[in-house]
Amino acid sequence: MPDAHFYRYDDYDRRLVAERVEQFRDQVRRRLAGELTEDQFKPLRLTNGLYLQLHAYMLRIAIPYGTLSSRQLRKLAEISRTYDRGYGHFTTRQNLQLNWIKLEQAPDAIAALAEVDMHSIQTSGNCVRNTTADHFAGAAADEIEDPRVWCEIVRQWSTLHPEFSFLPRKFKIAITGSPNDRAAVRVHDIGLRFWRNGEGEAGFEVIVGGGLGRTPMIGKTLREFLPKDELLAYLEATLRVYNRHGRRDNLFKARIKILVHEIGAEKMREEVEAEYESMKDSALKLAPETIEAIARQFAPPPLQSKRTRVPEVEALKLEDRNFALWLKSNVAPHRAPGHAIVTASLKPAGAPPGDASAAQMEGVADIADAYSFSEIRVSHEQNLVLPHVAIEDLPAVYRALGRLGFAEANIGKITDIIACPGLDYCALANARSIPVAQRISNHFAALARQHDIGDLKIKISGCINACGHHHVGHIGILGVDKNGAELYQISLGGDVDFGHTALGTILGPAVPAERVVEAVDTLVATYLEVRTDGERFVDTYRRIGIQPFKDRVYATV
Amino acid sequence: MAKNLRGDLQVASANRLVDGMVVFLDAAAQWTDRLDRADVARDEKAAERLLERARAESATVVDPFLVAVTEDGAGRIEPLSLREKIRAAGLTFAAIAAESVRYA
Known part of the structure; x- marks a missing residue:
């Protein structure tokens, strides 16, 4: 069955990806032959999404804006079976990671991806990464416009963009087409949110300088309303300002959020708008026919009229x-x-x-x-x-x-846990994430209890890089290494819902690994005792604050 | 000198170039995936020499480094840090198998 309802590669895309496969095949051959040192080879493999983790190479595969056809998903299954250990890990960036790739087979794996118009380009390095989107895009009842059209426009603009291939640090863009933000746009380097102005025209709120990691920050609105056809010029202006002023002297201060924080949102806005003035009528201004041509590729499937009461x-x-x-x-x-x-x-x-x-x-x-x-x-x-x-x-x-095994009725509930790969796989991690998630999941497995507890998002990261988004979990859990022991720092009240985006507040001293489930159980029990009708965990937290939770947890843990 | 040089006993480790697997340097200067066959340096000078030897034999591995280990009465060695324990022993949970459609 063809990939009928989203962007299809054209000849240019296919040639670009095919050329990259052959380049990488030659680079791997030279590395294995000893013609390239690891220092020379590392940036080349990372450019193709190939990391070296604790036990093996890991291949990060881009899934543009999280959209897959069945043909592509079958190919991912085949690649995981042929070149890996037969499973994959879907990530918080809507990508897929294969954890056991052999270097000598990596070019074949990437060639197999290209057969279904996929690749792993720009899944690492200081460039614009895969643009993420609302996972209900093109289907949601509350959607204003399909954000994938704009993700695709951003993808075409940012792929191998010569000016933005060596930014101070990596750069992540997220787009939501709905007022109910399901793409966490306020915690990305740039977040774009569709809304309609007083004239009924749809455009973007442009949010800049959000992010999690070591220094979590909520993005600031640079433009309340950006007309759609000005998107690329405005993005280019923003990236230029970042490329010019972003810090390159300190890895930990190199993200755009630090620049926005240091110079302030107002100054950032002035810089971007000044840059934008110089290019707003350039070739980057999107012609209606360009937008329409891409939008046509995302035309909805031919949904027949169906019964609403069945x-x-x-x-x-x-x-x-x-x-x-x-x-x-x-x-x-x-x-x-x-x-x-x-x-x-x-x-x-x-x-x-x-x-x-x-x-x-x-x-x-x-x-x-x-x-x-x-x-x-x-x-x-x-x-x-x-x-x-x-x-x-x-x-x-x-x-x-x-x-x-995928019909668990737990979406949005306490066992729908986000967890990074953690110390079981990741070379950067300080502590394990997955076993902690498993213990919590088993403890709260009863579905009736989960639904009684209601919406509650637990997010677990194995280090301060926050791939598990712990800062924005209703309950966030961060693994830390203290003198060789795994401890877990708990935070409460994080959220990415639009209008309520918040970073969690640390509950208190980190707890030992074996006490995490007990601590979470105590937090839940505290909530259940004091909640009022219709209150979610995070609502109760906002109403009563952290102290009652803190008192209970540290009285028992 | 490697940054993680702590404890009296050290082995040299790296990831194998072709597949990234964790390997250790044995007394015959061969890389092995068996920690129990690793050559153990028992003092600081020996550790320096071990690391030099590992670097000299690094054509088939990536970035050799020293791992602090302990040794029990039976001569069994084990890394000190959790990270290195996991590197040596593998995942601490059961990964799903390719043909599995249900989790145990």
């Missing part, structure tokens, strides 16, 4: 309590009547968050072919999404996902 669905709700819970947590409203968006949970009880076996990837591809126009999305919360499912097909999709 007796079989209602009957199964009464019959199967888990199905009823799944409908509540894993099924979201679609813009087309009679359809829904289904999230396949990659967080079954006790599983490593975001991991999928080759067989599971193929299973999801089969379900997408049968029920979702062959489309799949990867969420930054490390789940897979079937964006276009008819309501009447929900029972069949639920059963099919159940056979894969």
